[in-house]
Every structure is written in structure tokens, then in C-alpha cells.
Amino acid sequence: EPEVTQTPSHQVTQMGQEVILRCVPISNHLYFYWYRQILGQKVEFLVSFYNNEISEKSEIFDDQFSVERPDGSNFTLKIRSTKLEDSAMYFCASLRNPGSDYGYTFGSGTRLTVV
Amino acid sequence: DAKTTQPTSMDCAEGRAANLPCNHSTISGNEYVYWYRQIHSQGPQYIIHGLKNNETNEMASLIITEDRKSSTLILPHATLRDTAVYYCIVRAANFGNEKLTFGTGTRLTIIP
Numbered sequence: 001e002p003e004v005t006q007t008p009s010h011q012v013t014q015m016g017q018e019v020i021l022r023c024v025p026i027s028n029h030l031y032f033y034w035y036r037q038i039l040g041q042k043v044e045f046l047v048s049f050y051n052n053e054i055s056e057k058s059e060i061f062d063d064q065f066s067v068e069r070p071d072g073s074n075f076t077l078k079i080r081s082t083k084l085e086d087s088a089m090y091f092c093a094s095l096r097n098p099g100s101d102y103g104y105t106f107g108s109g110t111r112l113t114v115v
Numbered sequence: 116d117a118k119t120t121q122p123t124s125m126d127c128a129e130g131r132a133a134n135l136p137c138n139h140s141t142i143s144g145n146e147y148v149y150w151y152r153q154i155h156s157q158g159p160q161y162i163i164h165g166l167k168n169n170e171t172n173e174m175a176s177l178i179i180t181e182d183r184k185s186s187t188l189i190l191p192h193a194t195l196r197d198t199a200v201y202y203c204i205v206r207a208a209n210f211g212n213e214k215l216t217f218g219t220g221t222r223l224t225i226i227p
């Protein structure tokens with residue numbers, strides 16, 4: 001069964017440092033997403049991406065965050081200057097098309113710890 | 116998106132059917148009911164979705180009331196691996212960039 005792959009599984013970084021979280025969506029999917037989950041809290045939407053541009057972003061997704069799909073396979077989330085409150089699980093997801101019978105496919109996540 | 120209401124937690128004996136209810140009284144005509152689950156801290160996993168007819172796949176069955184104001188997810192023979200948080204989410208399915216809005220879900224514990 002096709003999977004969404006995320007790397008690394010766990011990243012520890014110092015406050016103020018830049019981090020890049022990487023995702024390889026399913027190859028024939030067209031819509032891409034990042035969600036995050038702070039420990040013990042809800043899964044929160046960050047951003048959606050389609051046709052090489054951001055479709056929608058949440059209030060969380062401020063100027064410190066950016067996404068890109070540089071080579072047609074990888075989908076990355078960059079946090080320019082990490083803060084303690086950015087510590088969370090970050091999930092990438094992809095979707096083949098609207099009304100897909102199989103919903104979103106999520107990756108297993110990257111646990112980001114900012115110290 | 117329409118708001119959903121789910122019980123905070125439920126227990127179910129292993130091998131029995133687990134029935135998870137969801138209320139979505141403000142659902143619109145073009146909104147589907149989706150169910151996802153999250154096992155421990157893994158990524159959410161799609162289970163099933165439906166508009167107004169009952170649906171069944173290899174994982175579960177989805178029963179939607181005629182007025183579409185509530186639904187029930189049925190895991191027919193629950194196993195210990197079904198212990199997870201189950202999310203009922205209402206969204207329009209005709210726009211690919213329509214985000215999922217997760218609530219707190221139902222924490223289902225399967226009892227040996």
C-alpha cells in the first residue's frame with residue numbers, strides 16, 4: 001500500500017535555529033498538507049498546497065513558516081527561527097483528488113523538539 | 116465545516132462490535148461524514164466516509180441516519196489494535212484543498 005514518508009522521525013533543535021521537515025507524498029497525489037499536534041492537544045491544520053502554490057493557510061502558519069515542492073517529489077516545511085512553542089508532532093498528508101475514495105493519507109510524523 | 120460531537124471515551128470488549136456515535140446536527144447537504152483514527156502518536160488514518168447512504172469497507176461500517184444529523188462507526192470485531200482516538204469529521208468533498216478540522220475525538224479502549 002502506498003505511503004507518505006516523513007523524515008526525520010525525530011529532530012531536536014535549539015531555539016532560533018532553522019529546521020526543514022521533509023515529506024515524500026504518494027506519487028500520483030496532487031494535494032499536499034501539513035498538520036501539527038502539540039502533545040496532548042488536537043491535530044491542527046497548518047497549510048495546504050496545490051499546483052505549486054499555497055491554497056490555504058492557518059493563523060499558525062506565519063512568516064516563520066514556508067513550504068515548497070522543489071523537485072516534484074519532496075514536499076518540505078521550513079521553520080526559519082524555531083521557538084519553544086513549535087515543539088510538536090508534524091504530519092504531512094496527501095490527497096489524490098477531490099472526493100477521493102480513500103481520504104487523506106498521512107505520514108507517520110516528525111517529532112520536533114525545540115530546546 | 117459543521118461541528119461534530121463525540122463521547123470523550125468508550126470501552127469495548129475484544130471480539131465485540133464497537134459502535135462509535137457522532138452527532139453533526141448542522142451538517143450541510145454537500146458535506147460528507149469522514150472517520151479517521153489515530154493510534155498513539157501516529158499519523159491519523161483514514162477509515163471510511165459517506166454522504167447519506169450506509170457504507171462498508173474492509174475496516175468498518177458507517178451508518179448515517181436518514182436526516183443525516185448523526186452517524187455511527189461500527190468496528191465489527193474489535194481487536195486490541197483498534198485501541199485509538201477516533202475522529203468524526205464533516206467536510207465538503209468536492210474541493211481538494213478543503214482542510215480537515217479535528218476535534219478531540221473518542222478515545223476507544225479495547226479490553227482483553
